[in-house]
Amino acid sequence: MIQLNISSEKQVSGLNTGFDLISDVHLDFWVKVENPLHKMVPQIKNFIKGILPDVHHKTLVIAGDLGHYNWQNKILIEELKQIYEHILIVPGNHDYYLVSANQEKQYRGKSLNRVIEMKETCSLLTNVHYLDGDMVEIDGITYGGVGMWYDFSYGMKVLGYLEEALYSKWWDIMNDSRLIKGLLDKSFTFADEEKKKLDAIIESSNVIITHVGGDWSKVDRDLVNSFYFFDGSPYFSKLEGKIWCFGHTHQRYDYEAYGCRFVNAALGYPDESDDRKILQIKV
Template identity: 50%
Template sequence: MSRFFDLISDIHLDFWVKVDSNLRKMEKKIDLFVDSLVPTSPSNVLVIAGDLGHYNNQNVIMLRSLMRYYESIVMVRGNHDLYLVSGKQSKKYKWLSENRWREMKDFVNQLPGLFVLEGDTITLEGITFGGTGMWYDFSYGIIEHGKTREELDQIWSKEIRDRKFIKKQPDFAQEEIRFDRIIDESDVIVTHVGGDWSQLLLNARYVKGDSIPSFYFFDGSRWADRLSGKAWCFGHVHDHYDYMRNGCRFINNAKGYPRDNPGAKIKTVMI
């Protein structure tokens, strides 16, 4: 029996709808943006694999707008959901990104039908979703390009905005624990950062000594023998993927920035 859910990630709302002090005006614009994302016949469940946007008040408006179409929304944290992009934001959240994410989770808990996964599972429409944000571990550059962790740390500090805008980085070891405990129970695994970079190796723009993808994926190969028969939804990279590996279906349906996938919409997935 076929089961369905809808999928999107990396919405980056504030790149599509500017923050506006006129709340009603912003709500109307967000409604129009959401209308442009939703497929003609949406499923009952929407999965958002991280990166709503940089402002919690905007994100809540968008989630409420999406609930016009969906009975349930399942989401995980993305790296941009931790960003403090201004001094005003940093002061508001006491220079700690986790405070912003905690506020977002408090909002979600007040809205029926919305669920944040952090090492948790939930069964909706006969599908067990399990997820956590996960994080990158620099392994791509180490394995594919022979870089040292110290070399990659230098590249990360200079080139990746996470270093600047996330106040106190996530604990990768804790994320691994969360990830490990949801795999076996899940029909659909949801993370923001993906655990398989095999498709990058088919793309010439990533294989010619470019170490930046070290901050796009983590090494999920240690869990490969536990993935068969499952679907793994992820984001973080704004390329679209839908392929099979180790008996698992890997799916990325990122919206991304306006320059990336301007026509991208929510995707209906059948499993």
């Protein structure tokens, strides 16, 4: 297995020394879908210009939450392909959202159909990989990705809540409970299915990409974190020399733990972003 030289340095000396990272793009909050199509492309170009670093690598990792509309996300990816040779994407919770009656009809009331459509769209674009328990090797580095899901572990293990109480809080707090259709149930078996995909990739991956993070050691004691992290402790012994990219929480992180570098490079919404750009990761 290739061992990565974990460095906190953000500047790069060349195009082949690492990858670029962002998550939680939420494109339709930055470029409104109501805009005429002939104006959409130049607006997306300007959006990309605003978040692009001065020097960039040839690989871009997007750790979930592109936006609520697949057709708009496709334009974004096509424009990013003019800049990046390789683009790697995992699904985030917002990538499952059906935000209108038209979308519910289009995807037959099943959020999974929207993700399947986006995965198929990416498969038709050269070197665009929508990772869902898959791995891809680029320049000798193996990237493995899966969206992952929260499992209520934080609320139960850290805050002492019962699962039934957490489910009630989840329903009250999270838009996921209302906008993700036909996928989530009270037993949260979806989280278990996502863990199986992570099991299949984590040992062989040098760079792990998930939307939901597996280490909550840096977060405050807050009930909401029950819906932003899963219990990744069974994987910590397998992380030596790796980089774990994640998102979901819009708080940026960059730290080392368990011999691994954990990085969150979330963009977030316009009203919370402070000139954040795509982050350069040196390998």
